[in-house]
Amino acid sequence: MKKTLSVLLSLAMVVTMVAGCSGGTSSSSSSSDSDVIKIGVFEPLTGANAAGGELEVEGVKLANQLRPEVLGKKVELVVADNKSDKAEATTAAARLIEKDKVVAILGSWGSSLSIAAGDVVKTNKIPAVALSATNPQVTAGNDYYFRVCFLDPFQGTVMANYAYKNLNAKKVAIIQEVSNDYSVGLAKFFTDSFTKLTGDPNAIVSTGNYNTGDQDFNGILTNIKATNPDVIFAPGNFTESALIIKQARALGITAPFIGGDTWETNEFITVGGTDVEGAVMSTFFDDTNPLTEAGKTFVTEYKKAYPDRENIAAVTALGYDGYMMTLDAIERAGSTDPVAIRDALAQTTDFEGATGMITIDANGDATKNEAIIKTVKDGKFTYQDSVTID
Numbered sequence: 001m002k003k004t005l006s007v008l009l010s011l012a013m014v015v016t017m018v019a020g021c022s023g024g025t026s027s028s029s030s031s032s033d034s035d036v037i038k039i040g041v042f043e044p045l046t047g048a049n050a051a052g053g054e055l056e057v058e059g060v061k062l063a064n065q066l067r068p069e070v071l072g073k074k075v076e077l078v079v080a081d082n083k084s085d086k087a088e089a090t091t092a093a094a095r096l097i098e099k100d101k102v103v104a105i106l107g108s109w110g111s112s113l114s115i116a117a118g119d120v121v122k123t124n125k126i127p128a129v130a131l132s133a134t135n136p137q138v139t140a141g142n143d144y145y146f147r148v149c150f151l152d153p154f155q156g157t158v159m160a161n162y163a164y165k166n167l168n169a170k171k172v173a174i175i176q177e178v179s180n181d182y183s184v185g186l187a188k189f190f191t192d193s194f195t196k197l198t199g200d201p202n203a204i205v206s207t208g209n210y211n212t213g214d215q216d217f218n219g220i221l222t223n224i225k226a227t228n229p230d231v232i233f234a235p236g237n238f239t240e241s242a243l244i245i246k247q248a249r250a251l252g253i254t255a256p257f258i259g260g261d262t263w264e265t266n267e268f269i270t271v272g273g274t275d276v277e278g279a280v281m282s283t284f285f286d287d288t289n290p291l292t293e294a295g296k297t298f299v300t301e302y303k304k305a306y307p308d309r310e311n312i313a314a315v316t317a318l319g320y321d322g323y324m325m326t327l328d329a330i331e332r333a334g335s336t337d338p339v340a341i342r343d344a345l346a347q348t349t350d351f352e353g354a355t356g357m358i359t360i361d362a363n364g365d366a367t368k369n370e371a372i373i374k375t376v377k378d379g380k381f382t383y384q385d386s387v388t389i390d
Contacts, residue, residue, distance in 0.1 A: 037336050039078070041079045045083075049113070056106075056107065056132065063324050080093070087116070094124075106323060114138045127342040133149070139363050146346070147365055152182070152186045154371070162280065179212045182260075206224045233259065236262065241262070242269075245276050256280065257278075281373075284317065289372075292353065345360060
């Protein structure tokens, strides 16, 4: 009987271990030891936004390598794939909290995915730090969501100013990804700012809508061509945006294209080829012009870790900042209690990140007033200017 019971217990342990390895998360260890602090990394690693998610994870992992401990405990990353899908985002965040028992969550690339997880982190009182999610709704009404990037009202103003002052634009067409909160929000803030700058309520001459995953934009572009805009503002996912520009050039549209931070992935250039040469975007960081000593350290360590890479993506720097700011909060809290970590995050003041100084305001947002303008030149994202708006 004892032998039979022993076999059954062994089988039960095997089943438990297999179950613990499934469910879409991965970590460097399955330990629940009290000397380990688990931090969830909540990102799209498959689906339409995978390239962006991978870049953020890269920054988080580099930061973890440089600072693997806090409060005398090992920090273990638990990575969850939200699959670029809002429903999966909710599930992935819940799994990190309920199954993996993380004390904080980093992510996600894509405002819509972060917004989808908002109620989960708030209800379970687990602090989350968005890395590059710029839509105001990510933190609005949620005391448990923070961010290390600037917001779309600021980014929309930056690009409206660029269109008006640098490109002398008086008429702009907009192409927005209506299934993406980021794209819709940024288009709105750009419109508000550009209309104010020109004093012309009809300065936006055309608005085209598409959904994530669409590939044929000729109908939208044909309508836009008829309005003869000075500039086309097209914030959206990198793949669709690159296809839009390719198809616009094929139709003979020569107007400059400008966009937001989501364009800064290698896929944008790979898909767009020579047609995206000259495209201009706002972003958070440039490795040739780091704003802080922490930024210089980040660049040095990144190049040691990835000597074959030519450029460092801004969202990778934000991933680095999100991890370092969270560990700073854990250290100041002197505790791994998620509510204490939340309180410390909310009190973050003048934290020196790779992307600039970060102070968290009453909404949980990073107060930043500087953006980087980059253009695609010779197949590379190239620094063009730094812009400050007070």
